[in-house]
Amino acid sequence: MKTYAYGFPRLGKQREFKKLIEGYWNGKVTEEELRQGIRNLDETRKSTYTRHVSSYPQGEMTLYDHMLDTALLYGVYRAETLEDYFRLCRGKEALEMTKWFNTNYHYLVPDFEGKKPEFSIQTPVWDRHEGIEENAYLIAPFTFLKLSKGLKREYFGDALKELTALTISYIREKGFKSVHLDDPALVMELTDEEWNWVKEAYAQFSDLNMPVNLFTYYDSVDRLSLLFELPFAGIGVDLVHDRGENLKQLGSIRTNKVLFAGVVDGRNVWRNNVLKTAELVKKLSEKFNVVVTNAAPLFHLPVSLEGATLPSELLEKVAFAEEKLKEINLIAKAVSGDESEGREWISGIDLSFGLNEKVKERVGALSSEDFERKVPYQERKKLQQEVLRLPLFPTTTIGSFPQTEEVRRVRLLYRKGNLDADSYEIFIKGEIAKAIEIQEELGLDVFVHGEFERTDMVEFFAEKLEGIATTGNGWVISYGTRCYRPPIIYGDVERKEPMTVKEIAFAQSLTDKPVKGMLTGPVTIIAWSFVREDIPTKEVAYQIALAIKDEIKDYEDAGIKIVQIDEPAIREKAPIKKRYWNEYFDWAIKSFRLCCSSAKPETQIHTHMCYSEFGEIMDYIVEMDFDVISIEASRSKGDIIEAFEKVNFDRQIGLGVWDIHSPYVPSVEEMREIVERALKVIPKENFWINPDCGLKTRRWEEVIPALKNLVNLAKELRNE
Numbered sequence: 001m002k003t004y005a006y007g008f009p010r011l012g013k014q015r016e017f018k019k020l021i022e023g024y025w026n027g028k029v030t031e032e033e034l035r036q037g038i039r040n041l042d043e044t045r046k047s048t049y050t051r052h053v054s055s056y057p058q059g060e061m062t063l064y065d066h067m068l069d070t071a072l073l074y075g076v077y078r079a080e081t082l083e084d085y086f087r088l089c090r091g092k093e094a095l096e097m098t099k100w101f102n103t104n105y106h107y108l109v110p111d112f113e114g115k116k117p118e119f120s121i122q123t124p125v126w127d128r129h130e131g132i133e134e135n136a137y138l139i140a141p142f143t144f145l146k147l148s149k150g151l152k153r154e155y156f157g158d159a160l161k162e163l164t165a166l167t168i169s170y171i172r173e174k175g176f177k178s179v180h181l182d183d184p185a186l187v188m189e190l191t192d193e194e195w196n197w198v199k200e201a202y203a204q205f206s207d208l209n210m211p212v213n214l215f216t217y218y219d220s221v222d223r224l225s226l227l228f229e230l231p232f233a234g235i236g237v238d239l240v241h242d243r244g245e246n247l248k249q250l251g252s253i254r255t256n257k258v259l260f261a262g263v264v265d266g267r268n269v270w271r272n273n274v275l276k277t278a279e280l281v282k283k284l285s286e287k288f289n290v291v292v293t294n295a296a297p298l299f300h301l302p303v304s305l306e307g308a309t310l311p312s313e314l315l316e317k318v319a320f321a322e323e324k325l326k327e328i329n330l331i332a333k334a335v336s337g338d339e340s341e342g343r344e345w346i347s348g349i350d351l352s353f354g355l356n357e358k359v360k361e362r363v364g365a366l367s368s369e370d371f372e373r374k375v376p377y378q379e380r381k382k383l384q385q386e387v388l389r390l391p392l393f394p395t396t397t398i399g400s401f402p403q404t405e406e407v408r409r410v411r412l413l414y415r416k417g418n419l420d421a422d423s424y425e426i427f428i429k430g431e432i433a434k435a436i437e438i439q440e441e442l443g444l445d446v447f448v449h450g451e452f453e454r455t456d457m458v459e460f461f462a463e464k465l466e467g468i469a470t471t472g473n474g475w476v477i478s479y480g481t482r483c484y485r486p487p488i489i490y491g492d493v494e495r496k497e498p499m500t501v502k503e504i505a506f507a508q509s510l511t512d513k514p515v516k517g518m519l520t521g522p523v524t525i526i527a528w529s530f531v532r533e534d535i536p537t538k539e540v541a542y543q544i545a546l547a548i549k550d551e552i553k554d555y556e557d558a559g560i561k562i563v564q565i566d567e568p569a570i571r572e573k574a575p576i577k578k579r580y581w582n583e584y585f586d587w588a589i590k591s592f593r594l595c596c597s598s599a600k601p602e603t604q605i606h607t608h609m610c611y612s613e614f615g616e617i618m619d620y621i622v623e624m625d626f627d628v629i630s631i632e633a634s635r636s637k638g639d640i641i642e643a644f645e646k647v648n649f650d651r652q653i654g655l656g657v658w659d660i661h662s663p664y665v666p667s668v669e670e671m672r673e674i675v676e677r678a679l680k681v682i683p684k685e686n687f688w689i690n691p692d693c694g695l696k697t698r699r700w701e702e703v704i705p706a707l708k709n710l711v712n713l714a715k716e717l718r719n720e
């Protein structure tokens with residue numbers, strides 16, 4: 001039984017990828033050291049593959065992002081030097097970044113700016129294919145174009161044909177002997193026209209006399225049989241995230257091509273029941289020429305369990321990327337009749353682990369009333385205004401303030417046990433007090449405490465909640481060199497005690513202005529964690545929502561009048577195929593409503609969203625029944641405003657007037673432009689003035705002048 005794997009994390013066990021590249025940016029690593037270091041990392045990755053599977057793609061390594069590399073290979077952008085390359089990644093000239101399908105990885109988006117595309121093969125500054133013959137890794141033309149922007153429909157078909165022809169000549173020129181084509185966009189809901197374009201363009205691969213394998217993942221392919229008719233040697237399908245759809249279609253497919261059966265999850269950490277999977281593979285083998293592989297690239301997982309700080313009961317239930325390779329191997333062994341290692345591997349899987357009857361009962365007892373606020377919005381609005389007495393164009397920020405070197409250093413000291421809890425608390429209180437003072441001086445209307453105690457908006461809550469474990473060093477790349485550690489939701493989730501009330505109440509004690517209680521919503525906690533799969537996600541969401549609901553009650557008792565529940569991941573978590581959207585948004589919206597349902601009518605509930613285009617989901621967003629939404633807008637320009645107009649939006653809204661992703665300090669006039677466009681659509685009584693997102697990655701030197709401008713803008717607007 002042959003085995004295959006792809007998409008193994010490039011990060012390295014010690015996050016070498018991050019350290020090398022950031023070292024280069026800071027001038028501590030030379031170009032030669034960078035190149036050599038990255039090559040070494042790639043070698044390590046290859047030897048990891050080699051230890052477990054028979055074959056894998058070559059040339060997967062990048063210096064930042066695959067989509068960018070592909071754009072450079074095809075001459076969409078030029079980069080003569082590494083400096084040019086990284087200028088496309090970060091800073092003023094950087095390409096836009098967006099979520100890669102429904103994952104938390106962000107890619108750089110090539111932009112055709114509405115022009116007719118012209119392609120030519122260029123040797124990139126990082127030549128991933130240098131010296132490679134076998135199984136060269138390429139992003140397929142369709143996925144590349146489909147995920148780009150600014151490519152007019154009228155050009156798409158021809159562009160795909162041309163790019164495919166160019167890819168074929170590149171493959172020939174390089175003398176590759178076989179090719180791995182990554183084509184996940186084929187799992188999207190495509191039109192007949194798009195399928196025809198794919199068919200016509202990819203027919204050209206019949207000119208090549210070598211095996212080309214085409215890989216799809218993240219969902220089912222709506223026309224799987226069509227892929228098997230194309231001139232490829234093998235087709236990779238996802239049999240984990242396909243809701244059974246791929247398997248169903250395979251039932252009526254006759255082929256002598258290789259079926260790369262994606263049976264090991266690349267997106268979640270739970271151990272594969274390798275013996276059961278082996279049964280499936282055996283069945284498929286009766287009909288197909290099967291190779292066992294992963295479903296979805298493995299870079300969504302931490303590199304290896306080695307050194308992970310997980311509770312021991314959990315250690316024997318999970319697998320990170322390296323262990324997933326092992327699972328592929330164990331499945332193949334079991335198919336060939338050797339089940340012993342596989343049996344041992346799954347012996348620790350135990351579904352009674354982490355269960356909590358009390359929480360289950362509480363979720364079970366929920367009725368429709370638990371998802372409703374008792375007083376309708378227009379009445380709430382009046383009650384809230386009586387309490388808050390906010391001016392026209394109220395100003396606020398999104399939650400976090402700069403996480404300075406010192407804040408991070410002291411927090412780390414405390415986390416490592418080198419600073420006692422009392423001294424740490426005094427330090428955090430000091431930071432909060434400074435932040436309150438600064439906000440007083442700036443003259444903002446609604447304050448935040450600054451989130452200095454939080455490493456990360458999800459991990460912080462994961463540490464406080466029962467049923468969620470944090471991984472210590474389970475790092476995953478979210479974009480470029482930026483990493484995060486997704487927690488593991490391993491059981492029923494319960495709040496044992498207040499999680500954030502102490503800091504918020506302390507902040508409120510220092511000022512007469514309202515301080516927002518700051519919470520991360522259920523969908524975002526779920527989206528940025530690994531979630532147990534035998535408990536329905538919907539139930540997990542309601543469990544987290546109940547914890548938040550209790551926290552809000554404690555806020556109210558502590559005199560907090562405004563609460564913000566951040567849901568930046570609500571769009572990203574939506575399924576790739578729109579036909580599943582209703583089902584998803586139903587629980588996503590209800591979980592938000594459950595958080596707020598017992599809040600007093602005079603408690604003003606805010607939500608915050610960012611990182612995505614929200615136009616498409618506006619109909620769902622309005623169902624969340626918040627009082628105020630702050631939303632990223634300075635990068636998506638006017639589109640979002642139109643979307644609000646279409647749904648007759650009647651809530652209050654703060655469109656971000658400052659793109660906090662760059663150190664640039666916008667002037668009053670620049671911020672005003674965004675507001676003026678929006679005021680054509682949104683009544684001024686409903687308009688808040690705030691930045692796009694939290695300020696934790698900014699420096700105080702940028703934050704203070706920018707917020708000064710922001711407050712001045714509000715003052716000017718009030719006088720007009």
Ligand code: MET
Pocket residue numbers: 398399400451457518566568608610693694695696
């Ligand atoms: C990614 S959304 C971030 C919201 C959070 N409250 C912050 O300000 O950092």
Ligand SMILES: [Zn+2]
Pocket residue numbers: 398568608609610611692693694
């Ligand atoms: Zn945000």
